[in-house]
Amino acid sequence: MKHLSAVLLLLGLAAFPVHAATVLLGGDIVSVEHTLADPTDLWVSVDELTRVNGFELKPEGACLDAICVPVQQDRDSDIFVTRQGKPWFNVTELAARIQQPYVVDSEADVWSFGAVPAQRQSFIRDAVAPDFTLPDWQGNTLSLSDFKGKKVMLLTWASW
Amino acid sequence: MKDQDFVILAVAQDAQGIAAAEPWYERAGATFVGLVDEHHIVSSLYNLVNVPSAVWIDEAGQVRRIDEGTYATMHNLGGFEFGRTDYAPMVADWVANSDASTHVDHAIQISEKTSEQAKAEPAFALGVYFSGAGDDVKANHYWAQAQTLNPDSWNYHRQDWAYTPDEAGANWQQKVQTLGDTPYYKPIQGLETTNQ
Numbered sequence: 001m002k003h004l005s006a007v008l009l010l011l012g013l014a015a016f017p018v019h020a021a022t023v024l025l026g027g028d029i030v031s032v033e034h035t036l037a038d039p040t041d042l043w044v045s046v047d048e049l050t051r052v053n054g055f056e057l058k059p060e061g062a063c064l065d066a067i068c069v070p071v072q073q074d075r076d077s078d079i080f081v082t083r084q085g086k087p088w089f090n091v092t093e094l095a096a097r098i099q100q101p102y103v104v105d106s107e108a109d110v111w112s113f114g115a116v117p118a119q120r121q122s123f124i125r126d127a128v129a130p131d132f133t134l135p136d137w138q139g140n141t142l143s144l145s146d147f148k149g150k151k152v153m154l155l156t157w158a159s160w
Numbered sequence: 161m162k163d164q165d166f167v168i169l170a171v172a173q174d175a176q177g178i179a180a181a182e183p184w185y186e187r188a189g190a191t192f193v194g195l196v197d198e199h200h201i202v203s204s205l206y207n208l209v210n211v212p213s214a215v216w217i218d219e220a221g222q223v224r225r226i227d228e229g230t231y232a233t234m235h236n237l238g239g240f241e242f243g244r245t246d247y248a249p250m251v252a253d254w255v256a257n258s259d260a261s262t263h264v265d266h267a268i269q270i271s272e273k274t275s276e277q278a279k280a281e282p283a284f285a286l287g288v289y290f291s292g293a294g295d296d297v298k299a300n301h302y303w304a305q306a307q308t309l310n311p312d313s314w315n316y317h318r319q320d321w322a323y324t325p326d327e328a329g330a331n332w333q334q335k336v337q338t339l340g341d342t343p344y345y346k347p348i349q350g351l352e353t354t355n356q
Binding site: 022024026027029098100101103105108110112113114115117120123124126127128129130132134135136137142144145147148149150151152153154155156157158 | 165166167169193194201204210213216268279283285289298
């Protein structure tokens with residue numbers, strides 16, 4: 001399979017699923033087995049999109065909560081392509097459109113994404129406390145929203 | 161302070177994760193909820209550039225006050241001995257009087273991050289990833305990048321220095337000297353001096 005894809009690349013048929021990648025988002029490490037070969041962009045299978053960045057591809061576009069980025073799905077574009085009957089989505093192109101910052105280590109194929117600015121608006125404009133989910137020191141998972149109805153003082157500190 | 165409708169979430173901003181935070185929490189007992197945040201998610205979400213910092217959040221999930229540098233040292237956690245003895249009564253007043261407390265910030269202003277500040281976060285996360293994978297060269301590379309992108313974030317500097325304790329003292333002094341008139345912690349509203 002590896003040889004075949006190398007041959008196809010030589011023939012100029014780029015964007016064939018060849019290599020694995022790792023995505024970092026909000027403290028999660030997501031392994032993606034297949035991505036399209038592209039030196040600058042991260043293409044994942046549409047099935048994997050939600051696992052990779054939380055977005056879901058709907059008829060109206062790629063959506064997350066109240067955000068929906070229109071995506072035409074009946075033709076190839078710089079954000080969506082069909083290869084061998086399978087739809088692929090360009091995660092970095094989406095990031096660029098919604099001004100989501102990211103940094104990539106190309107050598108190790110690790111793509112690290114920051115916060116989606118549109119999801120921060122209620123905090124920036126209305127000082128609504130952003131929710132988060134973290135492990136406690138015994139390994140239980142807790143969210144800020146678990147404490148709704150109580151006053152909370154969030155204290156950050158560190159051992160260093 | 162032991163009002164059951166008041167919860168303290170102590171969030172350790174620690175890239176060394178549970179292992180680094182555990183001794184502190186063990187000492188503290190169960191009087192508050194201790195969370196471990198090795199990727200600095202809470203600092204990123206709440207635009208905090210230093211530890212320790214405090215955010216007051218009311219019953220409806222509304223931020224009522226943000227303070228950077230709430231107490232100078234984190235010792236005697238179990239008794240909540242803050243570095244400043246005058247901070248705890250302010251918190252108690254808010255717990256008792258809610259929005260009527262004079263310590264609530266009614267005109268809270270939260271600024272949008274610049275694109276560089278925002279990009280520092282995924283760079284820092286890459287550093288944490290490579291540190292966990294045992295690749296210190298890459299970890300240092302991305303931590304340095306995060307520091308360059310957001311030079312105001314003490315969290316990034318101090319995290320990095322935690323890995324090179326021998327250099328930390330000199331780095332610290334050098335960085336403090338470059339601050340000039342910028343306070344190391346932002347002044348706390350309602351208190352007379354900052355807790356340097």
